Amino acid sequence: MPILFLALSAHRIDRDQGTLFSPALLVSDFGPKITIKIVEGLREDILAGKLKSGSEIKDALKRSVLELLTEKGDKTELQLGFRKPAVIMIVGVNGGGKTTSLGKLAHKLKKEGVKVLMAAGDTFRAAATDQLVIWAERSGSEIVVAEVEKAKASSVLSQAVKRGKEQGFDVVLCDTSGRLHTNYSLMEELIACKKAVGKVVAGAPNEVLLVLDGTTGLNMLPQAREFNEVVGITGLILTKLDGSARGGCVVSVVHELGIPVKFVGVGEGLEDLQPFVAEAFIDAIFS
Ligand SMILES: Nc1nc2c(ncn2[C@@H]2O[C@H](COP(=O)(O)OP(=O)(O)O)[C@@H](O)[C@H]2O)c(=O)[nH]1
Ligand SMILES: [Mg+2]
CATH class of the missing domain: 1.20.120.140 (SRP54, nucleotide-binding domain)
Structure with a gap:
């Protein structure tokens, strides 16, 4: 066609x-x-x-x-630095696939022999923590969750990174809340999260990965701009490419913001996160 x-x-x-x-x-x-x-x-x-x-x-x-x-956008590999633990924050709007991608990423890292700790930083909804707990079980990862109801996301992440440091974890994967990106308090919360983890380990977070739903089309660009301005995105995860979406708009995001795509989500299972390969992505678009 x-x-x-x-x-x-x-x-x-x-x-x-x-x-x-x-x-x-x-x-x-x-x-x-x-x-x-x-x-x-x-x-x-x-x-x-x-x-x-x-x-x-x-x-x-x-x-x-x-x-x-x-x-x-050629830096498609995770840049985890030399300090332990490396901290990866996963951010993005609601429903894009943050928690799912985090679970899949944990599984992928574990298979490579990395010692992974999850942090349930979406404290906005109790169900979000339950969902991450299930991914922790599925991937065989340890997890830090809020001890009190409506705990601050930044304190959960800070606690997790502290535990990661004390117990010799290689990577702490931080889930975050995803209420509307136009919601001021979410952006404030993400800034607080970023600061909190940086206080525990200098240079953290090593990666702030923005999850973009491959079916969103052109809305990706304003979303990415906004998250990038507030928290500084280091990489993209493009999800839901197993459906009819081809996610072509991500090319605009890479081009305009200079942020590489690092992974693509191709389903809801443990194995459904793949490293981004530009040639394969383009072949799929023009197939
Ligand atoms: N088909 C498909 N569904 C996905 C993918 N990633 C996430 N989902 C689904 O999208 C929905 C929202 O995902 P979730 O991780 O809860 O999004 P969050 O709100 O950003 O944390 C869930 O039903 C996931 O199973 C993907 O790559 N492919
Ligand atoms: Mg979530």
Whole structure:
């Protein structure tokens, strides 16, 4: 389907030398701004006759998207530093997949021999803690939960990092609350969480991973901007790619904010978190 669209686009140029538009990229949720940028880049080659067939155009398109993704987003590995424990905060809006991704990440790290401690930092809803406790059991991880009702998230995280330090854990994975990102108090809470863990281990958190729901489309960009301004995002987890969503809009996020995608979520099971591989992601978009 996308190839057909692109062939049509190229044909339009031949005919009227007019604007080249690419519904294929728009269909994949890239959004108009990045689509224009990519297509403008290819326009000259198409007009000069260097790219003729649909498949040549498709390959060139894939190369430009790859360039956008790798230019600023090539640090796809977790950067955990040398101090123990390394602290990873998982942030994002409600329902995006924070808790699930945290559980899957714990499983993945444990398989690599990493000693993982979870921190139930979503103290807003009791059910959030219960959900993380189940993931702790599934992944065989230890977990720190709030001792009192409505405890401050920052104090739970601080407690967890202290325990992590005392008991020789390698990584503390911190869940956080995800009420609307436009909610001022959530952002305040995240700032407090970040400060709290930094007080226990200098340089923590090592990673602040923003979970983006692959089905959100263009809303990803304002979400990412806002979280990044407030807490400084170091990496992205793009979830729910097992459905029909292709998550193309994340290219705009990587390009505009210079933040790499580190993992993709492809389901609700333990094994359903994969390292981000730009080439595979692009192949899926243009398949
Ligand atoms: N299909 C699918 N569902 C996911 C994925 N990640 C999370 N979910 C589901 O999305 C819903 C919200 O996830 P949750 O981790 O509770 O989101 P949170 O509010 O950000 O912590 C749950 O039903 C998860 O099972 C994914 O990669 N694929
Ligand atoms: Mg949650």
